[in-house]
Amino acid sequence: MSTLEIKDLHVSIDTEQGEKEILKGVTLSIKTGETHAIMGPNGSGKSTLASTIAGHPRYNVTSGSITLDGENVLEMSVDERAKAGLFLAMQYPVEVPGVTMTNFLRTAKTAIDGEAPKLRTWTKDVKEAMGKLKIDADFAGRNVNEGFSGGEKKRVEILQLELFKPKFAILDETDSGLDVDALKIVSEGVNRAQDENNMGTLLITHYTRILRYIKPDFVHVFVDGHVAEQGGPELADRLEDEGYDRYLNVKA
Amino acid sequence: MSETTTHIPEEKVRIGAPSIPGFTEEGEDLSPINDNDSSPLGGASTKAHSHGGGVAAPDSSRAGRLTSTNVEDFAKLTGREEDWRFTPLKRLKGLHSDDLTGAAPKVELTGNDIAKLSVVSADDSLNGVAHTPDDRVSANAWKFASETQVVTIPKNAEGANASLRITGESLVPAAQHLIIVAEENSEATVILDHVGSAVLAQNIEFDVRANARLTVISLQAWEDDAVHASSQQALVAQGAKFKHIVVSFGGDLVRVNPSARFTGERAEVELYGLYFADPGQHLEHRLFVDHAVPNCKSNVLYKGALQGKDAHTVWVGDVLIQKEAVGTDSYEANRNLVLTDGARADSVPNLEIETGLIDGAGHASTTGRFDDEHLFYLMARGIDEKTARRLVVRGFLNEIVQQIGDEALQERLTDTIEEELAATEH
Numbered sequence: 001m002s003t004l005e006i007k008d009l010h011v012s013i014d015t016e017q018g019e020k021e022i023l024k025g026v027t028l029s030i031k032t033g034e035t036h037a038i039m040g041p042n043g044s045g046k047s048t049l050a051s052t053i054a055g056h057p058r059y060n061v062t063s064g065s066i067t068l069d070g071e072n073v074l075e076m077s078v079d080e081r082a083k084a085g086l087f088l089a090m091q092y093p094v095e096v097p098g099v100t101m102t103n104f105l106r107t108a109k110t111a112i113d114g115e116a117p118k119l120r121t122w123t124k125d126v127k128e129a130m131g132k133l134k135i136d137a138d139f140a141g142r143n144v145n146e147g148f149s150g151g152e153k154k155r156v157e158i159l160q161l162e163l164f165k166p167k168f169a170i171l172d173e174t175d176s177g178l179d180v181d182a183l184k185i186v187s188e189g190v191n192r193a194q195d196e197n198n199m200g201t202l203l204i205t206h207y208t209r210i211l212r213y214i215k216p217d218f219v220h221v222f223v224d225g226h227v228a229e230q231g232g233p234e235l236a237d238r239l240e241d242e243g244y245d246r247y248l249n250v251k252a
Numbered sequence: 253m254s255e256t257t258t259h260i261p262e263e264k265v266r267i268g269a270p271s272i273p274g275f276t277e278e279g280e281d282l283s284p285i286n287d288n289d290s291s292p293l294g295g296a297s298t299k300a301h302s303h304g305g306g307v308a309a310p311d312s313s314r315a316g317r318l319t320s321t322n323v324e325d326f327a328k329l330t331g332r333e334e335d336w337r338f339t340p341l342k343r344l345k346g347l348h349s350d351d352l353t354g355a356a357p358k359v360e361l362t363g364n365d366i367a368k369l370s371v372v373s374a375d376d377s378l379n380g381v382a383h384t385p386d387d388r389v390s391a392n393a394w395k396f397a398s399e400t401q402v403v404t405i406p407k408n409a410e411g412a413n414a415s416l417r418i419t420g421e422s423l424v425p426a427a428q429h430l431i432i433v434a435e436e437n438s439e440a441t442v443i444l445d446h447v448g449s450a451v452l453a454q455n456i457e458f459d460v461r462a463n464a465r466l467t468v469i470s471l472q473a474w475e476d477d478a479v480h481a482s483s484q485q486a487l488v489a490q491g492a493k494f495k496h497i498v499v500s501f502g503g504d505l506v507r508v509n510p511s512a513r514f515t516g517e518r519a520e521v522e523l524y525g526l527y528f529a530d531p532g533q534h535l536e537h538r539l540f541v542d543h544a545v546p547n548c549k550s551n552v553l554y555k556g557a558l559q560g561k562d563a564h565t566v567w568v569g570d571v572l573i574q575k576e577a578v579g580t581d582s583y584e585a586n587r588n589l590v591l592t593d594g595a596r597a598d599s600v601p602n603l604e605i606e607t608g609l610i611d612g613a614g615h616a617s618t619t620g621r622f623d624d625e626h627l628f629y630l631m632a633r634g635i636d637e638k639t640a641r642r643l644v645v646r647g648f649l650n651e652i653v654q655q656i657g658d659e660a661l662q663e664r665l666t667d668t669i670e671e672e673l674a675a676t677e678h
């Protein structure tokens with residue numbers, strides 16, 4: 001079993017008006033096999049948390065820690081974090097010119113595993129995974145995310161999740177922009193990854209809809225850069241009914 | 253003839269990120285390179301224009317450009333001409349203004365002995381069959397080239413393979429004239445491999461006769477101090493196929509102007525280019541495809557990568573479909589990938605169509621940036637920074653590398669791309 005542990009994390013970014021603190025003391029611990037949902041109003045810092053875990057250079061950690069089984073994640077480069085078993089499905093996946101999906105997937109898999117996958121089984125694995133996620137075969141020859149629709153980009157993120165088999169996945173609004181069928185297909189992909197690899201999941205979402213397919217063990221309410229409340233799955237339903245007013249009013 | 257349609261797709265794609273300074277959506281901008289207080293010359297449409305006396309038609313079309321073997325017919329360059337506005341004249345080392353008295357680079361032929369190399373005098377009637385200078389530097393080269401090297405691919409030859417190693421050995425401004433004749437129904441690959449140091453104005457003619465299939469690869473692999481202005485003109489006869497691939501990565505200033513004129517029907521031209529500009533380098537490619545006869549095809553694709561401060565590339569693609577050229581099928585595209593800040597890619601596709609009875613015509617120009625977000629995405633998938641950069645550049649340029657049939661050369665190019673990439677890693 002592995003543990004991803006975030007302790008009193010403070011993160012700021014450099015803006016034109018100077019340094020701005022976005023995460024104001026986040027504490028969160030996830031074990032493999034668990035699913036944690038993070039919900040919270042726009043701008044509360046959810047994506048910031050996700051990107052900071054992945055190591056995006058824009059975010060400065062001013063204090064606090066992130067560890068993976070005791071190893072200091074903050075000291076790792078972005079690629080080392082991926083190799084250590086962290087995966088971020090991005091809210092806005094980036095289009096990469098000049099690199100085909102096939103080439104990208106193989107290069108990434110090789111980097112993560114430390115050795116090239118066996119060509120025969122790899123090709124089969126990719127085809128199968130694409131089939132299950134209803135991704136057209138011709139995507140393999142297209143450049144990474146280039147010209148993909150919003151929903152297609154999200155599916156391709158989950159394709160990678162299934163192929164790279166991380167210990168922990170952070171899904172940043174993977175459900176946004178998906179149609180009803182796609183939501184189900186993508187959720188099944190996440191559930192498969194959890195079952196097969198005992199993956200731990202941090203699921204950032206605005207909607208309880210996806211939580212019908214991916215059942216959270218814990219729900220955290222994110223407000224103004226910190227966790228304002230945590231609870232079980234029932235908390236998500238309450239948020240759906242009541243919104244975030246309660247937390248925002250407390251603040252005001 | 254069955255019905256034909258006019259189809260002019262226009263593509264304006266940006267990859268991800270902020271645009272490049274001096275680069276508008278049309279890929280069109282004025283160069284601050286030469287002191288320039290004049291009004292903008294030329295718009296989105298073609299406006300090559302001609303100066304001085306001589307035989308220029310009073311016309312803003314590419315067709316009206318002055319052509320002459322006499323350098324005096326061309327006015328002295330100011331740098332404000334449409335044709336020169338991107339070129340830093342100061343770095344031309346006098347190719348446009350001085351006597352070109354240096355020794356021409358040495359030419360050595362290797363290959364499979366089918367192609368023959370000979371030398372003729374500068375006034376031999378072979379000169380000028382496929383080529384007439386259309387700018388001052390080219391005319392200057394015409395004036396000063398003392399002899400002409402001629403490579404002949406004999407009639408009906410199959411699989412001819414000729415590699416011309418063109419070695420510069422001095423920085424005294426020099427002129428050179430080469431002719432490649434692909435006789436009727438021959439099939440050949442000719443590599444023009446420019447290495448060493450030179451300040452060179454060069455004219456190369458390709459006489460591609462009926463049903464010949466000629467592939468030419470012009471490789472500019474110069475040392476850092478080289479200056480090279482090369483006018484490469486092809487005459488493409490009936491049923492012939494001409495494939496021209498420019499590869500530019502070495503030299504301080506390189507300006508290659510390939511052109512192709514059709515003289516017979518059902519001929520095909522493919523013009524490809526690959527360039528990789530480093531800090532301070534100026535790599536310019538200006539091409540011209542002249543459709544003056546019916547039912548010919550042309551396809552143009554140039555791809556360039558730029559990295560480092562003041563790396564500058566210029567691509568201008570003129571395609572002219574004349575009134576007579578019904579049934580033409582033509583497409584041209586230029587794609588640039590800017591790898592770091594401080595580099596600049598100018599890209600100007602010009603398509604002039606004088607008849608509606610064509611199969612298709614289109615142009616595209618895109619300039620994308622490889623930025624921190626691309627890098628982050630790839631690294632977040634476990635790929636280290638070095639590999640990520642290589643992956644992107646290699647993938648981008650590979651489309652052109654693949655066009656090069658010669659395996660040894662492909663390998664050399666792949667290695668060169670790796671070296672270029674390694675040069676900015678610290």
Ligand SMILES: Nc1ncnc2c1ncn2[C@@H]1O[C@H](COP(=O)(O)OP(=O)(O)OP(=O)(O)O)[C@@H](O)[C@H]1O
Nearest residue numbers: 013014015022040041042043044045046047048049
């Ligand atoms: N470059 C920046 N300059 C200024 N503010 C920024 C910048 N990047 C992020 N922020 C601010 O940081 C805060 C947190 O943003 P973040 O993207 O983490 O929110 P989020 O919770 O993911 O929101 P959403 O639900 O809309 O995705 C926002 O107020 C945002 O405006």
Ligand SMILES: [Mg+2]
Nearest residue numbers: 046047048091
């Ligand atoms: Mg967000």
